[in-house]
Amino acid sequence: MERDTRKNPGLLKLDLYCRGALIDDSMRVNDDGGRPILRTRAGLGSGLEVILPDNLWTNIPVEEDFTKASPYVVRRRDNGELWIDEGQEPIAPIQLAPRPGWYDHTTSSGKKMTAIGTLQGTYLGVYPSRVCEYWTEDSPTNCKFCSVGLNLGADDAEEKRVSEVVEVAVAARDGSDITYIDFNTGHYKGETFLDILEPYIRAVKDATGCMIGVQTPPHADLERYKKLKEMGVNRVSFCFELYDPVQFKEVCPGKDRQYGLQRYLDAVEYNATLGKTSKKTFDPWVSNGEIIAGLEAPEWSIKAIDWITSVGAIPTVCLFRPLKDTDYEDQAVPKTEDMIDVFAAQYECCMREGLPINVAPNVNVSLVMLPWECRWLVSKSRRRRYLLKETKMAAMKKVFAAQFYAKLREHDQRRAKAAGA
Ligand code: SF4
Numbered sequence: 001m002e003r004d005t006r007k008n009p010g011l012l013k014l015d016l017y018c019r020g021a022l023i024d025d026s027m028r029v030n031d032d033g034g035r036p037i038l039r040t041r042a043g044l045g046s047g048l049e050v051i052l053p054d055n056l057w058t059n060i061p062v063e064e065d066f067t068k069a070s071p072y073v074v075r076r077r078d079n080g081e082l083w084i085d086e087g088q089e090p091i092a093p094i095q096l097a098p099r100p101g102w103y104d105h106t107t108s109s110g111k112k113m114t115a116i117g118t119l120q121g122t123y124l125g126v127y128p129s130r131v132c133e134y135w136t137e138d139s140p141t142n143c144k145f146c147s148v149g150l151n152l153g154a155d156d157a158e159e160k161r162v163s164e165v166v167e168v169a170v171a172a173r174d175g176s177d178i179t180y181i182d183f184n185t186g187h188y189k190g191e192t193f194l195d196i197l198e199p200y201i202r203a204v205k206d207a208t209g210c211m212i213g214v215q216t217p218p219h220a221d222l223e224r225y226k227k228l229k230e231m232g233v234n235r236v237s238f239c240f241e242l243y244d245p246v247q248f249k250e251v252c253p254g255k256d257r258q259y260g261l262q263r264y265l266d267a268v269e270y271n272a273t274l275g276k277t278s279k280k281t282f283d284p285w286v287s288n289g290e291i292i293a294g295l296e297a298p299e300w301s302i303k304a305i306d307w308i309t310s311v312g313a314i315p316t317v318c319l320f321r322p323l324k325d326t327d328y329e330d331q332a333v334p335k336t337e338d339m340i341d342v343f344a345a346q347y348e349c350c351m352r353e354g355l356p357i358n359v360a361p362n363v364n365v366s367l368v369m370l371p372w373e374c375r376w377l378v379s380k381s382r383r384r385r386y387l388l389k390e391t392k393m394a395a396m397k398k399v400f401a402a403q404f405y406a407k408l409r410e411h412d413q414r415r416a417k418a419a420g421a
Contacts, residue, residue: 165204214237
């Protein structure tokens with residue numbers, strides 16, 4: 001693997017997650033047309049959204065204490081270019097993730113559009129309902145890395161009407177060419193999370209034609225996922241965070257008490273089988289198992305990735321970030337060196353199983369390293385063995401993009417006709 005971050009943007013993305021960066025006085029994010037640094041994003045990150053070389057979108061930690069020791073500095077040159085430097089040494093030219101015009105708009109109900117949904121990379125993330133109930137119990141059992149409950153009243157509006165979410169989703173499609181919208185909820189008593197989400201899903205799918213993803217706890221009635229698929233959902237994601245059962249209990253006491261690790265795994269596996277039936281029609285349906293690397297031994301994270309891919313699901317691997325004011329704000333951030341094998345396993349296991357990574361059009365993710373991006377962490381000689389599969393995937397990507405945009409055009413024509421009628 002190329003160890004020089006000037007030549008390896010994948011390694012740079014990982015190293016920036018682990019070490020963060022300082023912002024030089026030459027930078028003024030809002031004045032530069034970039035996105036504001038939101039306090040929290042889906043409870044996972046807070047930081048500067050930028051685009052690294054090779055079109056790798058990322059969210060660089062800049063606010064947490066550990067970033068004060070970072071060797072990286074984000075600077076503006078006299079000619080206006082933005083760079084990541086290591087000390088005074090230039091490492092990579094970067095661009096700020098563009099700040100969409102709709103970020104300054106309000107909904108017709110008078111709320112800031114960014115309080116309804118925000119871009120994470122190039123997709124829209126929406127947390128439409130009230131805060132996760134682990135936070136509001138008498139003795140909260142929230143996940144210890146999570147910041148969702150700290151966010152209330154700050155960047156996120158609590159109640160979001162279906163019409164407000166539709167308005168923002170349409171603004172994001174029109175203004176930012178998004179292709180994918182992700183709905184996220186926490187835990188609610190009575191497992192009402194899918195009941196809550198379904199009206200949003202139906203309305204947003206109908207209004208935008210975009211691909212839709214859903215991230216909730218695992219519902220006891222697995223048949224509900226077939227219904228979601230029929231409704232036009234394309235991705236379901238289950239965050240079990242840790243594969244080591246002892247750590248799972250320790251870090252996620254609410255999830256452990258309410259659902260247990262096994263139920264998350266069963267949901268990942270069940271939904272992966274739903275995807276297999278749609279392979280021939282090219283109908284996108286993906287089951288994701290989501291973990292956080294850096295909160296358990298790397299061997300456990302690798303085991304998790306190996307298991308997720310073995311059942312036909314795709315791993316999403318976040319890197320632990322000790323966010324300010326969370327229970328784990330004083331925990332150490334993982335070391336880059338310890339994380340390389342974990343992230344490399346993401347790419348290698350997906351390729352081994354022939355899973356469709358890097359296929360969805362225009363979905364760049366800033367908060368995690370996508371499996372495809374992790375190819376940068378694998379040696380050239382090992383990558384060579386996947387050459388044929390990579391070629392097939394590139395062809396699949398083209399076909400899928402053509403089909404997706406054709407469907408989107410049909411959707412728009414139908415809507416325009418209905419509006420004119
Ligand atoms: S389930 Fe855990 S990670 Fe998700 S919102 Fe609730 S406390 Fe946060």
